[in-house]
Amino acid sequence: QKEVEQNSGPLSVPEGAIASLNCTYSDRGSQSFFWYRQYSGKSPELIMSIYSNGDKEDGRFTAQLNKASQYVSLLIRDSQPSDSATYLCAVRRTSYDKVIFGPGTSLSVIP
């Protein structure tokens, strides 16, 4: 079982719709969770971080964490063509551990 798993996509949504990106992780003791966005040929940039169960909102982005189900998601409201990118889920197990990435989900927002 891979440590961090994501659907590879591509996920296509129409402009203005909600895009839902999902991620599962294998280590139940994981403590820190991140979503990064990566445009083609560019380096990843941090969108959201979440550390406790529940929802965390930042503008059009909402991260959701459910540690019991070992599941973290990212919702993008009012999707824009500029949101078209690959979204990487990342997990850190403990405060002294490294960050592990999932394979990423490609999102395409259709005008």
Add this chain to the structure above:
Amino acid sequence: SQTIHQWPATLVQPVGSPLSLECTVEGTSNPNLYWYRQAAGRGLQLLFYSVGIGQISSEVPQNLSASRPQDRQFILSSKKLLLSDSGFYLCAWANPAWGEKLFFGSGTQLSVL
């Protein structure tokens, strides 16, 4: 403010040649430093992780090595490149007090021919 410099941006090397990629961070002290590799269309594979000078954790057995000669300098090396070493190499830093949020360099696209 903090910045991370990574060079070169692109590199074409023959099989069997050596490699040296350098990454430096400015504006912070005692960062955690990372080297990742990304194959075309794939996720980020962690190669090396460092929490301090001379402290390197190797995640994947291979012909690559890393060194941290100074607090904010991280170097990725190889004595003899393989075709399979081609990829997009990314250096990143994190402030341990900020919850290990990673900030990436601009990356090096390495093609081994």
